[in-house]
Amino acid sequence: MNLDLTWRLLKGGGRRGLLGAWLTLGAVAVATALLLFAVAANSAFQARAERGAWRNPVPATSGAVAIEASRFDFVRDRAITVVDLAALDGRTPEPPPGLPRFPAPGEVWLSPALAELARELPADQLAERYPAPKGVLGDEALIHPDELVAVVGRQADAPEMTAARSDDWLLGKPPVKVASLAGTPSEDAQAYRMLSLVASVLMAVPLLVFGGAAARLTVARRDQRLAALRLVGATPGQVVGMTVTEAVIVALAGALAGAAAFALAVPLLAGIEMQGGRWFAADLFPGPLVLAGVLVAVPLLVGLSAVAGLRRVVVSPLGVAKRETPPAMRFVRVLALLAVLAVFPMLTRGTSVSIIAAALALAFLCVNLAGPWVVGLIGRITAGTARSPARLLAGRRLVDDPRSAWRTVSGVALTGFVAGFLGLLSPATFDQDAGGPPQLRITAPAGQADQVVRQARERLREAGVTAEVKPVKDVVVAALGSSAGEAEVDRARTALTGLVPGRTPTTKADDGRFGVEILADVRVGTIVVLSVSFLVAIASSGITAMSSVLDRRQTYGLLRLAGTPLSVLDRARRSETLIPLAVMGGGAILVGAFCAMPFMIGGVNATGAITLGACVVAGFAGVIGAGALSRPLLRSVTADPAPRPD
Amino acid sequence: MNDVLVGRALAKRFGQTVALGGVDIAVRAGEAVAIMGPSGSGKSTLLHCLAGIMKPDGGEVHLLGQRIDALGERRRSALRRTRFGFVFQFGQLLPELPAEENVALPLMLGGVPRAQAVRQAREWFGPLGLQSMESRRPGELSGGQAQRVAIARALVSKPAVVFADEPTGALDQQTGQETMRLLVEATKHNGACLIVVTHDPNVAAWCDRTVEVRDGRLLTSGALA
Ligand SMILES: Nc1ncnc2c1ncn2[C@@H]1O[C@H](COP(=O)(O)OP(=O)(O)OP(=O)(O)O)[C@@H](O)[C@H]1O
Ligand SMILES: [Mg+2]
Numbered sequence: 001m002n003l004d005l006t007w008r009l010l011k012g013g014g015r016r017g018l019l020g021a022w023l024t025l026g027a028v029a030v031a032t033a034l035l036l037f038a039v040a041a042n043s044a045f046q047a048r049a050e051r052g053a054w055r056n057p058v059p060a061t062s063g064a065v066a067i068e069a070s071r072f073d074f075v076r077d078r079a080i081t082v083v084d085l086a087a088l089d090g091r092t093p094e095p096p097p098g099l100p101r102f103p104a105p106g107e108v109w110l111s112p113a114l115a116e117l118a119r120e121l122p123a124d125q126l127a128e129r130y131p132a133p134k135g136v137l138g139d140e141a142l143i144h145p146d147e148l149v150a151v152v153g154r155q156a157d158a159p160e161m162t163a164a165r166s167d168d169w170l171l172g173k174p175p176v177k178v179a180s181l182a183g184t185p186s187e188d189a190q191a192y193r194m195l196s197l198v199a200s201v202l203m204a205v206p207l208l209v210f211g212g213a214a215a216r217l218t219v220a221r222r223d224q225r226l227a228a229l230r231l232v233g234a235t236p237g238q239v240v241g242m243t244v245t246e247a248v249i250v251a252l253a254g255a256l257a258g259a260a261a262f263a264l265a266v267p268l269l270a271g272i273e274m275q276g277g278r279w280f281a282a283d284l285f286p287g288p289l290v291l292a293g294v295l296v297a298v299p300l301l302v303g304l305s306a307v308a309g310l311r312r313v314v315v316s317p318l319g320v321a322k323r324e325t326p327p328a329m330r331f332v333r334v335l336a337l338l339a340v341l342a343v344f345p346m347l348t349r350g351t352s353v354s355i356i357a358a359a360l361a362l363a364f365l366c367v368n369l370a371g372p373w374v375v376g377l378i379g380r381i382t383a384g385t386a387r388s389p390a391r392l393l394a395g396r397r398l399v400d401d402p403r404s405a406w407r408t409v410s411g412v413a414l415t416g417f418v419a420g421f422l423g424l425l426s427p428a429t430f431d432q433d434a435g436g437p438p439q440l441r442i443t444a445p446a447g448q449a450d451q452v453v454r455q456a457r458e459r460l461r462e463a464g465v466t467a468e469v470k471p472v473k474d475v476v477v478a479a480l481g482s483s484a485g486e487a488e489v490d491r492a493r494t495a496l497t498g499l500v501p502g503r504t505p506t507t508k509a510d511d512g513r514f515g516v517e518i519l520a521d522v523r524v525g526t527i528v529v530l531s532v533s534f535l536v537a538i539a540s541s542g543i544t545a546m547s548s549v550l551d552r553r554q555t556y557g558l559l560r561l562a563g564t565p566l567s568v569l570d571r572a573r574r575s576e577t578l579i580p581l582a583v584m585g586g587g588a589i590l591v592g593a594f595c596a597m598p599f600m601i602g603g604v605n606a607t608g609a610i611t612l613g614a615c616v617v618a619g620f621a622g623v624i625g626a627g628a629l630s631r632p633l634l635r636s637v638t639a640d641p642a643p644r645p646d
Numbered sequence: 647m648n649d650v651l652v653g654r655a656l657a658k659r660f661g662q663t664v665a666l667g668g669v670d671i672a673v674r675a676g677e678a679v680a681i682m683g684p685s686g687s688g689k690s691t692l693l694h695c696l697a698g699i700m701k702p703d704g705g706e707v708h709l710l711g712q713r714i715d716a717l718g719e720r721r722r723s724a725l726r727r728t729r730f731g732f733v734f735q736f737g738q739l740l741p742e743l744p745a746e747e748n749v750a751l752p753l754m755l756g757g758v759p760r761a762q763a764v765r766q767a768r769e770w771f772g773p774l775g776l777q778s779m780e781s782r783r784p785g786e787l788s789g790g791q792a793q794r795v796a797i798a799r800a801l802v803s804k805p806a807v808v809f810a811d812e813p814t815g816a817l818d819q820q821t822g823q824e825t826m827r828l829l830v831e832a833t834k835h836n837g838a839c840l841i842v843v844t845h846d847p848n849v850a851a852w853c854d855r856t857v858e859v860r861d862g863r864l865l866t867s868g869a870l871a
Contacts, residue, residue, distance in 0.1 A: 389754040392747065393740070400742030558738040561699050563727030564755060565720075 024247070024302075025254040027543050031207050032258025032298050034532050037269065038203040039290055040262075041528075044283040045196040048275070049189035052143045054096045055083055056186040060179035065093040066102070067161045068181065071172030071502060073150070074493065074510045075126050076486055078276065080114060080148040084502070086156040088177070096151070096181040098141025103153030107134045111142055111149040113277075124463065125490035129497040139280065146277030159501035163445065175502075192275065192521075199525055201357050202421070203532045205364045206414045208301065210540045244303045251302035255295050272528065274521050333373045337366035341591065347598045356599075360421075363595050367417055367588055371410055374587065375580045376402035382579055393572035398580065406584075408544040408577050411537025412619040413584040418533050420592025422526045423612035437482040438489050440467075441475050442496065442505040452476050456499060463495035478505070526611060534618055541577065542626030548573075549630050553637035560638040569638070570631060577627055578620075585619060648675045650710060650839050651807050656695050657704035658688075658862075665691040666702065667862035673807070678830050678840040680850035683859035689843045690811055692859065696841065697730055697809045698722040709806065727755055731800030731838070733810040733829065738796055739784040745795045746771070746780040752803045770798035774828055790821035797829050801836055808833050810842045814849055826852045 057068040066087050073080040085103055087093050095102045099109060108130045110118065115136055118127040130150050137149055154161050161175045185193075263285070270279040286294070340362045347356060379398025386392040398405050444452040449471040456469045456476055465488060467478045478496070480488060489507065496505045549556070556569055589612065651673045658666040665688045673679050681689050694700040696707055698714055699722075707715040714725060732738070739748045749767035754760060771780055774794045784792050793813060800808050813829060814822030826842075830852045833840040842853060850856045858865035 387760055389751055392751075392754070392760070393743070396740070396742040396747070554737045555740055558732075558734055559740070560723075561726070561734075562732045562738070562752070563723050563725070563730070564751075565723060565727075568755065 021246075021250050023543050023546060024250050025257065027210065027539065028251045028254025028298060028302060029258035029261060030536070030539050031210050032255040032294065033262040033265070034258075034536060035204060035207050035298065036259060036262040036286060036291070036294055037265075037532065038200040038207065039294065040284050040286045042193070042196050042200050043286055043290065044279060045189075045193045047280075047283040048143045049185035049193055051097070051140060052189055053183040053185045054141065054181045055081060055173075056183045056189075057173060057176040057178045058182070058184050059176050063179045064088060064177035065091040066178055066181065067154075067156055067175050068178050069161060069173055069175035069502060071504055072510075073129065073497075073504045074506060074513070075117065075121070075148070075490055077509070077513070078148055079510075079513055080150060082150045082152060082172075082504075084152050084154050084160050084175070085181075086154040086158065086161045088156050094180060096141060098138035099151065100135070103134070103151055105153050105155045105158070107153040109133060109135050109137050109151040111137045111147055113146050114148040114150060117148065121490070122487075124494055125487060126494065129494050143275060144277035145280055163501045172502075195522075195525065197354075198357050198360065199529045201361050201364070202418045202529050205361060205368075206411055206533055206536050210411060210536050240307060244306050247306035248299045248303045251299040252295075255298040258298075259291065259295065272524065274524060276517055331373065333366075333369045337363070337370040337591075340366045341594065344595050344598060360595065363591070364414065364417060367414060367591055368410060371406040371413065371584060372402040374584060375406045375409075378580050378583050379405070382575070388571075390568050390571035391575055393568075394575035394579065397572070397576050404544065404548060405576060405580055408541045408548070409581040409584055409623065411533070411540040412581060412623055413588040415530065415533035415537045415615065415619060416585040416588035417592035417595075419530060419612050419615035420589035420594075421596040422529065423589075423593065423596075423608040423615075438480050438484055438507050438509075440478045440480070440489070440492055440496065440505040440507055442478075442500055442503055444471070444474055444476050444500055446474065449474055449476060452500060456496060459495045459499065460492060463491055465492045465495060467492060523607070530611070530615060534615075534622060537619065538622035538626050541623045542629055545573070545577065545627045545630040546633055549634050549637060556634065557638045566635065566638065570634065573634070574624070574627060577623060581620065581623055585616070589616075649673065649708075650675050650677075651696060651841075652708040653692075653696050653705065654708075655705035656692065656702045656707070658691050658695060658700065658702050664862050666695065668705070669859075669862070669864055671696070671857065671864065673839045673841060676834060676837060676839065677855075678833065678842070678853040680853040680856040681841065681843045681859060682845070682847070682850055682856055685845075687859045688862040689859050691862075693809055693811055693841060693843050697732070697807075698725055727752060728803060729806045731803070731805040731808040733793065733796045733800050733808065733813040735812045735815040736789070736792065739792060739799070741784050744781045744783055745776070745787065748784065748795060749798045749802050752799060756803060767798070767802055770802060774798055774832065788821075789817050790825055793817065793825050794828060797825075797832060801832055801838070804836060805838055807839045807841065810840065812843055812845065814844070814846065819848070822846065823848060 055068075055070050066085060069084045071082050071084075073082050083096075085096070086105070087102055093102050103109060110130060110133045114130075115133060118130065118133075121127070130152070137151065139145070141151075142149060152160075163175075266281050266284045270281045270284055272279070340359070343359055344363070347359060375398055379395050379400075379402060381395075383392060383395025383399055386395050442452070442456075453469050453471050453476050456478055460467050460469065460478065465480065465484075467480045469476065469478045471477070478492060480492060484492075493505055499505070559569065560566065649672045653669060653671045656666050656669040656671075657664075669688075669692055671679075671692070681692060683689050691700070695702045695705075695715070698707070698717070702715055705715070706713055709725070709729065714722065717725065726732070739745075740751070743751070746764055746767050749770060750758075750760070750763035753763035753766060758766070768780055771777060774797060776791060776794055776798070779787060779791060779795070784795070787795065796813075800810075808829075810829065814825050817825060826849050829842075830840060840853070842849065844850055
């Protein structure tokens with residue numbers, strides 16, 4: 001459809017027209033790359049959850065072939081997942097993923113990272129716990145490449161497979177008879193997936209808004225020309241067809257560039273540590289279907305957005321050529337936001353995550369809907385109270401086109417929403433224990449505490465570890481000397497391995513390890529989400545600032561000819577951004593914090609407050625910086641002594 | 647020696663193109679001068695050099711005996727704001743400002759408080775036939791009305807010289823005549839000189855004299871009629 005004409009329109013747009021196309025292309029590329037990241041993060045957590053499923057046994061209802069149990073062991077400050085497997089008498093179960101065969105009793109298989117650590121550390125600190133490993137686990141068995149996993153084959157009637165274990169998931173899984181080793185994703189893996197879903201929503205919505213803004217940019221750059229086309233008699237269909245084709249072509253190129261950029265960034269992204277390790281690069285590559293979906297959806301969205309932006313041109317050929325007082329924003333927009341916000345106090349931590357994610361997405365979209373209305377209001381107030389010409393220009397401009405002003409700040413404002421939400425949500429750090437000499441504790445089977453104490457003393461003495469061992473009820477406590485370092489602790493751990501079947505001696509720090517890890521992950525996740533949001537925000541504010549200069553180059557040029565100092569124009573442009581930024585950014589942070597209230601754990605903490613503060617500073621600095629980038633452009637478009645409408 | 651604006655041996659080239667090839671021109675107090683000539687002959691370039699928008703490659707420009715072409719951009723910009731007024735073909739009004747604020751803008755840039763600037767600006771609307779147009783935006787005005795707002799804006803800060811580059815170029819014949827009459831009358835009434843670039847002899851007829859530009863030179867002597 002009119003492809004030839006479209007192509008000529010695109011090429012014939014002159015250098016400035018092409019600049020607009022490049023801006024759009026760049027914006028769409030950034031949006032696509034980040035969108036792929038948001039989607040890939042989700043599927044990456046899913047891939048981890050699925051690969052880890054075999055260690056989370058599902059009790060067999062019939063046809064059990066094997067017994068599976070797992071527990072955590074520790075070395076230095078890292079956790080080792082130890083999986084005990086035993087074939088039931090006369091059965092030959094399918095091997096678990098990553099193993100060539102079902103482990104025979106006494107066989108040990110280690111993950112590559114564990115095998116290497118066992119080689120690096122002295123044998124009496126780690127290797128002796130898992131003697132004579134038969135081989136290395138394949139990647140299919142591992143959640144991430146750095147994971148420490150040991151698979152130990154046992155007899156079905158070995159004490160490890162029959163003794164009762166604690167039900168606390170922190171200590172592992174008690175022996176379970178299973179029909180296969182397929183398993184099911186563990187609860188904590190599911191929790192991670194849910195959190196990543198929320199993070200994806202938080203990242204994806206501003207991206208979609210950004211993509212839409214990018215599309216409008218093409219249209220804004222062209223509506224003058226298109227109105228002219230309409231005036232010479234092009235049918236609405238032709239005009240829409242041409243512009244949308246153009247927008248879609250540019251968007252497709254941008255989407256492909258974005259996908260390529262994402263692929264190049266994967267090795268870097270794979271280095272972000274989560275759940276105690278880096279990522280398999282393959283996990284971060286979205287599946288071909290998802291990729292195709294994004295590559296189709298992004299240009300489609302840009303096309304739709306372009307149609308929406310064109311409606312004005314099509315409705316009336318004079319609509320764009322002649323600027324009129326814009327219809328006032330409807331207050332309904334704000335009502336929509338208030339309605340959605342009213343829902344939040346009803347939510348609780350028990351509400352299903354998908355409902356929370358949906359409510360969050362809605363609140364997000366409504367902040368975006370209410371934004372232009374509030375910007376318009378701010379504009380009226382600014383213009384009404386302005387004393388300086390720059391303020392007056394800024395205020396009138398806000399009233400005139402609140403949508404475009406909102407576009408400039410929406411990214412940062414929406415990031416403020418995210419920051420407010422996460423800032424309240426990120427829990428305080430656990431209290432670390434007050435130090436003192438390390439103690440290893442292990443729970444003895446009922447009534448055997450004294451016997452276990454004796455054996456522990458014996459073993460520790462043989463290993464040359466000085467420790468005072470005594471029972472506290474059922475728990476055997478081995479207090480090491482105050483000079484004991486981590487090597488000494490690991491020697492003691494190794495010496496005590498297998499002391500109580502199915503149980504691991506642990507220190508206080510070991511017991512808190514998972515809590516610390518989850519906190520660290522939440523923090524990393526927060527930083528990732530905020531970084532993505534800020535990238536989007538700053539890119540979008542830079543791009544809109546540039547396109548607004550390009551759109552108004554004639555007026556700016558003539559004002560400058562008539563002697564208006566560049567600094568006044570620049571100050572007006574700056575207030576045009578900063579005034580709504582201050583109000584909307586602050587407002588969005590409050591709304592985000594409000595939405596987070598039902599899910600708060602404990603009070604507001606320093607980490608959250610610091611994150612928030614850093615966000616405010618980074619947001620303002622980024623937007624000011626991005627705006628400053630378009631100053632040379634302003635200078636160059638106003639330097640032309642005879643600005644002409646083109 | 648009551649010349650307000652004097653250009654001597656003005657020369658300007660763009661690459662190979664000689665836009666001005668040594669132009670002498672003088673404008674007296676209260677005088678209205680039309681600059682005519684074929685397209686591409688250098689009319690706009692001459693206007694831009696005289697108004698301190700462009701630096702000529704050769705020659706000098708004097709305003710009230712003071713040389714202005716050698717000033718830096720900042721000083722020339724201030725000069726344009728305070729001593730000159732401009733009317734262009736179209737597109738000079740800020741679309742988002744109501745008419746009265748468009749007119750008040752030069753005053754505000756000069757440090758006049760907003761309320762006073764707007765009050766002063768409003769005084770121009772009646773004489774220019776713009777009653778009750780004060781709070782309309784440029785998009786809601788006809789082409790002729792918009793040009794009259796532009797005239798008010800050019801004159802509001804009491805300039806010494808008003809420059810107009812094809813001020814009626816986008817208007818029909820009758821509106822153009824009416825606009826031109828208002829421009830000349832208002833300028834003279836304020837004691838300013840007027841320099842108008844135009845293609846239209848009817849427009850030029852409103853001025854005291856006409857100078858013809860051909861290939862960057864004046865046909866008739868610009869110094870005096
Ligand atoms: N910025 C520029 N770069 C290069 N050449 C220019 C530039 N401005 C003007 N010229 C050239 O200088 C010559 C005079 O231009 P000018 O704009 O002064 O003509 P004009 O008489 O105003 O024409 P018109 O009546 O069409 O407006 C022309 O040949 C033009 O092509
Ligand atoms: Mg000209």
